[in-house]
Amino acid sequence: MEIKVFDSYEEISKAASKIIINQVKNKPESILGLATGSSPLGIYKEMIQDHKGNNTTYQNITTFNLDEYYGIKKTHPKSYHYFMKKNLFNHIDIKKENINIPNGVSKEMDIECKEYNDKLEEHQIDIQLLGIGRNGHIGFNEPGTPFDSTTHQVKLDEKTRQDNERFFDSIEEVPHYAITMGIKNILQSKRIILIATGKCKADAVYGMIRGPIDINCPASSLQMHDDVTVFVDKAAASKL
Ligand code: F6R
Numbered sequence: 600m601e602i603k604v605f606d607s608y609e610e611i612s613k614a615a616s617k618i619i620i621n622q623v624k625n626k627p628e629s630i631l632g633l634a635t636g637s638s639p640l641g642i643y644k645e646m647i648q649d650h651k652g653n654n655t656t657y658q659n660i661t662t663f664n665l666d667e668y669y670g671i672k673k674t675h676p677k678s679y680h681y682f683m684k685k686n687l688f689n690h691i692d693i694k695k696e697n698i699n700i701p702n703g704v705s706k707e708m709d710i711e712c713k714e715y716n717d718k719l720e721e722h723q724i725d726i727q728l729l730g731i732g733r734n735g736h737i738g739f740n741e742p743g744t745p746f747d748s749t750t751h752q753v754k755l756d757e758k759t760r761q762d763n764e765r766f767f768d769s770i771e772e773v774p775h776y777a778i779t780m781g782i783k784n785i786l787q788s789k790r791i792i793l794i795a796t797g798k799c800k801a802d803a804v805y806g807m808i809r810g811p812i813d814i815n816c817p818a819s820s821l822q823m824h825d826d827v828t829v830f831v832d833k834a835a836a837s838k839l
Contacts, residue, residue: 600808600827604836608796611830612641615728615792618828620649622726628659632727632785633687634738635664635679636763638794639728640686647690657693661722665729665738665785667703669752669776677767678703701750701778712750712778719750719784727788731795734758735803735816739779742815746823748781782820791827793818795835804831805838 605611619642623629633639649655664679673680680700688698699718705711729737734756740748741756753776755763760773767773785791795804807818808829814820821827 600822600829602808602829602831602836602839604831604833606833608641608832611794611796611832612645615794615830616642616645616649618792619726619728620646620655623657623660624655626725627656628661629725630661630663630722632724632780632788633662633664633683634728634730635666635682636730638730638796642728642794643687646687650691657691659697660693661697662693662699663719663722663724663780664700666777666779667701668774669703669708669778670774671703673700673702673704677772701780703774703778705778708752708778712752715750715778715780716784719780719787724788726790726792727785729785729791729793729818731793731800731803731807731818732756732759733762733799733803735806735818737782737785737793737818737821739777740782740785740817742817744782744817745814746782746786746820749783750778750780752776752778782817786820786824788824789826791821791824793821793827793829794831795829796832798834798837800831800835801838804829804835808839 667679671678739753764770806816810819812819812822
């Protein structure tokens with residue numbers, strides 16, 4: 600794992616976005632694995648700015664998002680579909696048909712998971728963008744998730760629900776379930792970029808990098824991948 604420590608979130612976003620933008624410039628039909636939450640917002644802002652200023656085109660890329668809440672419609676303002684449109688897709692020239700996000704309202708979750716996996720098997724991700732949960736989760740793979748897991752439905756940790764309460768009006772509104780790419784899917788990506796900032800992520804970052812490879816810290820599975828770059832600020836790196 601390559602660890603890059605920065606002074607600010609802005610610097611992290613600039614450095615990480617450069618890697619993604621260069622990837623797309625060098626290979627216009629790149630396959631990108633995308634995340635939601637606070638961590639990638641700066642990167643998406645940089646990508647939009649670059650698209651508008653330098654005309655980098657996303658016409659031929661394909662994207663796969665890590666996860667979606669269960670039971671929330673695509674049009675719901677708190678859904679990850681909505682988040683991605685608002686924070687990235689509406690501002691670049693990506694084709695709608697090239698966007699893949701798990702369907703959290705599928706009536707047949709088993710079929711939804713299988714179809715998402717089948718698509719991932721056919722499209723190896725060039726760069727997978729990740730954040731990390733305070734509990735060490737990646738995607739919504741909570742502690743205890745087997746490393747050979749593929750796309751599946753998951754019951755969210757109370758810690759995760761509390762962390763995500765800030766995106767909702769109350770804790771009651773935060774869904775209890777989600778659908779997520781599995782750890783195996785994530786590890787199949789060619790390259791992985793993980794962003795973590797703030798003291799609240801320091802224990803998880805320590806577990807991911809220095810801890811044993813253990814299902815109790817899902818991010819520790821990234822030690823088994825040979826092309827992971829971790830972008831952290833000093834607070835998130837403080838326990839290393
Ligand atoms: C989001 C996701 C999660 C987040 C993680 C960190 O699609 O899969 O694993 O990356 O919960 O969230 P933030 O960035 O909001 O701290």
